[in-house]
Amino acid sequence: MLGIGTIAKKVFGTPNDRKIKAVRPLVEQINALEPEFEKLSDDGLKDKTEELAKRAMSGESLDDLLPEAFANCREAARRTLGLRAFDTQLMAAVFLHQGNISEQKTGEGKTLTAALAAYLNALTGKSVHVVTVNEYLVRRDADWMGKVFSALGLTTGAAISGQSTEEKRAAYDCDITYATNNELGFDYLRDNMKSNLDEILQKHHNYAIVDEVDSILIDEARTPLIISGPAQDRSEMYVTIDKLIPELREEHYELDEKSRNVTFTDEGNEFLEELLHQHGLMEEGQSLYDPESTTIVHHVNQGLRAHKLFMKDKDYIVRDGEIMLIDEFTGRMMQGRRLSDGLHQAIEAKEGLSIMPENVTLASVTFQNYFRLYDKLAGMTGTALTEAEEFGEIYGLGVVEIPTNLPIARVDEDDAVYRSVGEKYKAMIEKAKEAHAKGQPCLIGTTSIEKSELLSQMLKAEGIEHNVLNARHHEQEAQIIADAGKLGAVTIATNMAGRGTDIQLGGNVEMKVLEAITADPDADPNEVRARIEAEHADEKRKVIEAGGLYVLASERHESRRIDNQLRGRSGRQGDPGRTSFFLSLEDDLMRIFGSERLEKVLTTLGLKEGEAIVHPWVNKSLERAQAKVEGRNFDIRKQLLKFDDVMNEQRKVIFGQRRDIMEADDLNEITTDMRHQVIDDLIDTYMPPKTYADQWDVKGFHDAVIEHLNMNLPIVEWCEEEGVDDEVIRERLIEATDKMMADKAEIFGDENMRNIEKQMLLQAIDTKWRDHLMTLEHLRSVVGFRGYAQRDPLNEYKNESFQLFESMLDSLRQEVTQKLAQIQPMTEEERAAMIEELRAQQAAMAAAASQSEQIAGGPTEEAAEGFVEDDPSTWGNPGRNEMCPCGSGKKFKHCHGRLA
Incomplete structure (x- = not known):
């Protein structure tokens, strides 16, 4: 018998269905205007923008201008990029304009959707910020959509790290500015440390569209952005403490993996006190509980956390003598990010690196409070419904699920649960071999670098060619993802959140065209495109016959969204596909959140080695465990926000x-x-x-x-x-x-x-x-x-x-x-002395600058031998702080390395 709620849904539709239904007349209105806008000349599109902007400035509401603005923008995109926005993209853009989050599946064209809403809101004369997760996407989207905005008579800027003040100012003065969440937050903090109004970059916070909104406003919301200055150097203390940690035994501390915390037991405190007395770090008769012991206890706690909670190749990697933190949600390195409160220094001591001094906070803000500064906020992602409550409560954002342009043809299989990790990996490799043999492209998702490299070794042992995408190889990210849909391709990727480049069956046409033109610059671009499109159509047909993209996930993440993002890579735009999750009782989620009952069930069933339990009930129980973890994380973030609101x-x-x-x-x-x-x-x-x-x-x-x-x-x-x-x-x-x-x-x-x-x-x-x-x-x-x-x-x-x-x-x-x-006015003698001192300082600085130029070799006329501007494989492997091989005289990280 059906419940009242089920009957109501069947009769009236879900609340989401009703929202979609309400905007359909608007979409029909935009479509009806299409023939009229197709007749406009290129200048006519710009004139239309001018007319709409005048009407907006004179008080006409953006809602009234929406049909004409969207029709104008759609026509400009069709002419400049050959992209005609689908009805579903127009729908999503309407919801973005209304200040909602539009949940669009992977491959549904979020970049163009954002351009429609950004164009409409830029008509008011106040700039619009389009926010994304990394600088590659900022550059790509600003360049790509910049062609559309230029055709409409608007300016486009990209605010990225390492720019000069003038470049940054020019980017923020544009009608539409693309930037990462980090750069926007730091520029806001820097603005509030300026002493002159002309130096302020962010004039107002009008409207922001946040791409990968769940990653930015939820996953990264736990970490505040901090601008800091150097404090007292205590590097010796970290090194000394680090030597003591290995002497601690398991009974001396309690590890709580759920809350990622580690504390000393009573026995541990006694042992520690004895140890500190022995090494002369605490005076005789001094106890850990004395007020003067606060600093030493803090250092020991951070040392213990560094050893027991932060694992190399999972939470961080060592690169160029630096600790690079890894974002647990995207698997990317977090360039320039440091853990606060001495924890980063403790990890540096653990890895035997030179220890950077601790910092004092000069200014700080959380992403929650930064993005709540905007008069209107909107967001896009493939996975937001699981966090709809948090978006509504903290940001006042509704979540609307946008239907796909074509029906989803992907098959999502039930999870397979094995007893051990070894059995699970064996089964995954077998499945990957089967798929590879028939030409089906495979994407293997892992949660850490360590696991991705272990699976890579297993594939090598089987003689299967493959690509690995993790924080160590993130420079080739776009290329690896573009190739992942080719016939028989096998790709291992650590977390697939917000990669920005779609996996297209048969490979990415645009990337292939770009490669071919770079290899042969004299070739006719139109002929190259026609040839590659013909080859691609044939390869795509073969991949579809082989079953489309096969996603094999090596474990469940504690957040359902991350699993859904990985799943969503398969089956874009109605393509066939298949996804499977392979789990074991030794996985972190299963181990931490209770797998005893499941183990009893498996024992009762008498599973043999290599066998798995596959049942919808297992999926349901895992989803409940994930929902519990998500709920707990939401409570933590809510509590953090309450404290930060006071400071805000x-x-x-x-x-x-x-x-x-x-x-x-x-x-x-x-x-x-x-x-x-x-x-x-x-x-x-x-x-x-x-x-x-x-x-x-x-x-x-x-x-x-x-x-x-x-x-x-x-x-x-x-x-x-x-x-x-x-x-x-x-x-x-x-x-x-x-x-x-x-x-x-x-x-x-x-x-x-x-x-x-x-x-x-x-x-x-x-x-x-x-x-x-x-x-x-x-x-x-x-x-x-x-x-x-x-x-x-x-x-x-x-x-x-x-x-x-x-x-x-x-x-x-x-x-x-x-x-x-x-304050007193200076005497003539004092003024002369001060001028003399300034001159001496300037002369010393000039001498130091010329000396460093001699050491560095200064700007050279010639690039390094074999250096080709557009071919990163010819650049060698310079460190981020070495001189760029192009001969500019700049450091690699400020020159060609900025793309990495």
Whole structure:
């Protein structure tokens, strides 16, 4: 018997069906306009953009302009790229414009979908940011879609790391800017450290479309972006502690893989105390629980975490003498990312590398709070429905599942569960051999570099040619993925999130054309394309006959989305395909989240070696385990966000004040208010309300006025006058200090005085905010213990951080007032000495620069022998910090290595 919910769905459709149905009339309207826009000349498309922009600026809503704008953009894409947007792409673009996440399956054309919504929203004159996960995709999409926007009369920019300030500014000043989430976040933080309004790059946060939205707003949301400066060097301490860790035995600590935490047992604490005394790291009689032991305990904890929780080739790799962290969701190296709180240094010590000093946070923001700055936010991905609750609760984003352009013909097989990892891998290799023998391309998905390389060795032993894509080979990423659909191709890939290049059956035509033209530049491009398209059609037919792409996954990820992303690589645009998951009781997910019951079932069934259990019930129970893990991770992120929200409110106030200061021409009113407030505070401290004159601290008051206001006034005499109260003294102080500052303004000149006030205010704000961030970090690390006293850590954090913020503002007023009171104009001798010193510094810098140029060899006329600009295989294998073989004189990472 059907339930009421099931009957309702059959009659009315699901909520998702109703949303899709509601936009169909809009799509029909856009299609009806197509013949009219086909008649427009190339200039006519640009004129139409101008007309639509004028209407948008004069108040007509974007919703009313949508059909014409989409029809215009679709026509431009057809002419420039030969791509005519499907109805499903138009639908998805409508939902993006409305501020939703559109879930489109792999190969459904998200790049063009984003271009439609970006074009419409750029008509307002405010720039649109299209966000993606890596710089290869930023360059590719900006170049590819830039042709469409150019045909429509709009400008396109790409903001990437390593650009000069002018290049960055030009990119952000474009109508549509492509950038990575990291670059946008860091540029925002840098903007809020600038001291001049003209230097700010991100003028406003109008509308952002986030590609791979689940990866950026959920997976990476746990890690804040931090700009930091060097702190005290404690590298010796890390090396010393690292030598002690191997002496610890299993009974000395408890490892909790679920929460990725490791703690010392009571026995471990005793052993550790003894060890530290022996090595002279703690004085005799000093205990681990003493306040002075805090630093050493922190170092030992981080050393233990580095050894027991962070595994080489899974969580990080060593490259060019550096620890490169690996993103557990995408399998990519996280260039420039470092673990905070001394953990990165502990891993460097473990691997015997040179230890970089720890850093002090100068500015930080989480992706959650950065992307919530935008007036409107939208996102795209192939897998968002499993996280719909989180998107709705944290970002206010709805998730709409867009139907595929063609029906899905892929076969998803039930999971096969083996007893051991060895049996599982054997079965996978057998399946890959069978598929390879009949020409069916295989994609083998793994969760770590170590496992991908083990499977690679097994394939080599069987004599099967294959490609490996992981953080070690990410430079060839696009090429490997483009070849993965060729007849008989076998590809091993570590996590397939957000690769950006589709696996096309028979191989990627565009890549083949590009290769052929690069190999023979004199050939006619049209003839090359026609020949390759004919060859491709034949190869694609053979691959389809062999069954399409076969995806073999080596285990389940703790997030269902990552599994779905891997599955979605097969069966794009109605292609046939097949996917299978191979699991074992030794897999991390099965081991950590309870496989005892399943093991009992397997034993009862009497499974022989090499046999597997395959049943839909197994799938269901695994999905429940994954849903539990996802729920727990959501709770962790929600809790983190609640804490960060407290800091975010303060961040907005501080960054807002900085912006106001930079925009203001005259800050005299602000500095005067600050000075008067400082005077009020001094009077309240030394002449408390409702007290008599003989109870005042006159001497202390006199000294404080000299210290804070730089004035030696007859305070004692004033206080001894008959009938003088605190209000009279306040007025006299205000009058005296106002006159002193007015005299200074006259000496310096009004314009100079205003500049001095501006720079002093900004400098003081930055210094105080940096110190405040460090204090909040320390508060965060200890506030959790308040829970033991039955007090809510979050409320405690809110109250204390507010008090800290108030006292920071008080000390800011005092510092600015004090510094302004102390500044004096320079004498001629002082000015001459300063100019001389600056000249000497510049000469020293010039000498150092020319010396380093001689060492580096300087820019050369000739490239290295055999160097070919467009052929990376001729570049040799230079380190990121070596000179580029092209002869530019730049480091490889700032030149041709920027593409890697």
